Amino acid sequence: MYDPKSAKAEEFICHEEIEETLAFAEAHKNDRELIKSIIEKAKELKGLSHRDASVLLACEEEDLNQEVYALAEQIKKDFYGNRIVMFAPLYLSNYCVNGCVYCPYHYKNKTICRKKLTQEEIKKEVIALQDMGHKRLAIESGEDPVNNPIEYILESIKTIYSIQHKNGAIRRVNVNIAATTVENYKKLAEAGIGTYILFQETYHKESYEQLHPTGPKHNYAYHTEAHDRAMEGGIDDVGLGVLFGLEHYRYEFAGILMHAEHLEARFGVGPHTISVPRIRRADDIDPDQFDNGIDDDTFAKICACIRVAVPYTGMIVSTRESKACRERVLHLGVSQISGGSKTSVGGYSEPEPEDENSAQFDVSDNRTLDEVVNWLMQLGYIPSFCTACYREGRTGDRFMQLCKTKQIQNCCHPNALMTLKEYLVDYASPETKAIGEALIQKELANVKSDKVRDIVVERLDKIKEGSRDFRF
Ligand code: SF4
Numbered sequence: 001m002y003d004p005k006s007a008k009a010e011e012f013i014c015h016e017e018i019e020e021t022l023a024f025a026e027a028h029k030n031d032r033e034l035i036k037s038i039i040e041k042a043k044e045l046k047g048l049s050h051r052d053a054s055v056l057l058a059c060e061e062e063d064l065n066q067e068v069y070a071l072a073e074q075i076k077k078d079f080y081g082n083r084i085v086m087f088a089p090l091y092l093s094n095y096c097v098n099g100c101v102y103c104p105y106h107y108k109n110k111t112i113c114r115k116k117l118t119q120e121e122i123k124k125e126v127i128a129l130q131d132m133g134h135k136r137l138a139i140e141s142g143e144d145p146v147n148n149p150i151e152y153i154l155e156s157i158k159t160i161y162s163i164q165h166k167n168g169a170i171r172r173v174n175v176n177i178a179a180t181t182v183e184n185y186k187k188l189a190e191a192g193i194g195t196y197i198l199f200q201e202t203y204h205k206e207s208y209e210q211l212h213p214t215g216p217k218h219n220y221a222y223h224t225e226a227h228d229r230a231m232e233g234g235i236d237d238v239g240l241g242v243l244f245g246l247e248h249y250r251y252e253f254a255g256i257l258m259h260a261e262h263l264e265a266r267f268g269v270g271p272h273t274i275s276v277p278r279i280r281r282a283d284d285i286d287p288d289q290f291d292n293g294i295d296d297d298t299f300a301k302i303c304a305c306i307r308v309a310v311p312y313t314g315m316i317v318s319t320r321e322s323k324a325c326r327e328r329v330l331h332l333g334v335s336q337i338s339g340g341s342k343t344s345v346g347g348y349s350e351p352e353p354e355d356e357n358s359a360q361f362d363v364s365d366n367r368t369l370d371e372v373v374n375w376l377m378q379l380g381y382i383p384s385f386c387t388a389c390y391r392e393g394r395t396g397d398r399f400m401q402l403c404k405t406k407q408i409q410n411c412c413h414p415n416a417l418m419t420l421k422e423y424l425v426d427y428a429s430p431e432t433k434a435i436g437e438a439l440i441q442k443e444l445a446n447v448k449s450d451k452v453r454d455i456v457v458e459r460l461d462k463i464k465e466g467s468r469d470f471r472f
């Protein structure tokens with residue numbers, strides 16, 4: 001029985017409801033009147049139900065699809081302006097007891113090089129990341145109670161926050177580790193993490209069980225209910241994601257929106273972010289072995305439909321995607337991207353020798369952070385290293401309230417300018433610096449309040465003189 005308020009995975013992600021939704025969407029994919037009415041509803045900026053959004057995703061009327069793309073772009077501008085938040089993944093350990101068939105860290109893989117960073121090695125990685133200019137990390141680790149227990153993760157978070165190298169600082173650590181207990185989520189909350197991110201991989205239970213044949217992750221309900229436990233443990237911001245390519249994309253799309261509706265219904269706060277990774281080649285993984293791969297057009301349409309369905313949820317695209325693909329979806333609603341990423345364990349401080357592959361996937365966008373920052377500015381975006389919200393207590397429903405009313409923009413825009421200035425002064429190449437300084441001058445005119453603009457101008461000068469970490 002479908003019940004978004006239920007605490008049981010199979011009731012809030014109800015297979016029958018998804019099947020009915022997909023049948024409804026298929027039956028109405030050329031229903032112009034219905035599609036137009038859904039687009040009108042989306043223009044109210046209150047989001048769409050999984051059923052309505054699924055109709056938009058299935059829509060075969062080209063002119064109406066173009067309207068959806070235009071609306072996604074407009075919503076992106078209204079809610080997020082032109083800032084793009086930057087982050088980097090940091091792989092702590094690739095030891096894993098699970099048998100996920102799409103990930104090279106699965107325990108049976110004997111060719112991958114297993115590594116686990118010591119606290120000393122983490123320091124080196126963090127210094128390398130700070131020297132690139134990063135302020136926000138997402139830590140990643142396989143599931144292994146012996147090698148990567150929660151104590152190791154907590155110690156690593158403490159180490160990361162403690163390092164201040166030159167003007168560098170990691171100000172927000174998001175955590176992407178396996179589903180765990182309420183007790184452990186409490187410990188993560190106390191350690192001051194930003195968002196807890198856990199990808200569902202697939203919402204299709206039968207496929208899920210086949211794709212996770214062994215290990216604790218095999219338990220569909222325990223995995224799917226993890227975000228609920230995280231919120232019960234005091235983590236206000238959680239991130240969702242599926243791995244596109246495993247199951248049919250329309251199934252996953254309906255599933256992820258039902259999950260968002262569930263969090264909203266049960267906790268009054270939807271997901272903080274949605275990630276949209278596609279399956280990539282890796283050590284012993286061949287993406288062609290999976291039947292449900294999606295092309296770039298479909299990927300772009302999914303991004304646009306997520307944007308109009310959950311306008312207040314950040315959308316993340318990693319370096320799994322190429323420069324060209326990232327450029328396309330930035331317009332359609334993506335608000336956060338990684339840059340200069342290494343997906344190996346220890347790859348930032350020392351390049352990995354060829355015979356020591358420890359990477360989770362092959363990166364498609366291999367540019368440096370400086371190149372990515374430069375490129376974003378050339379496209380008219382403001383690369384932002386802002387981490388202000390959770391440090392100012394703007395999390396959970398407080399954050400959502402500001403986001404839904406678009407007031408958050410009053411913080412995002414000036415914070416983007418000030419953190420970009422820090423980046424330009426401390427880390428940018430001369431060319432990037434010149435483009436950035438001109439962009440900041442131009443963007444100052446777009447700060448709506450005269451009072452805020454005066455404060456920003458004053459703080460920009462102070463940053464030039466050596467002060468750091470201003471925020472609204
Ligand atoms: S996806 Fe996660 S749990 Fe599965 S094998 Fe890879 S690291 Fe382990």
Ligand code: SF4
Nearest residue numbers: 386387388389411412
């Ligand atoms: S002000 Fe908050 S929402 Fe805006 S960019 Fe900074 S951390 Fe993100």
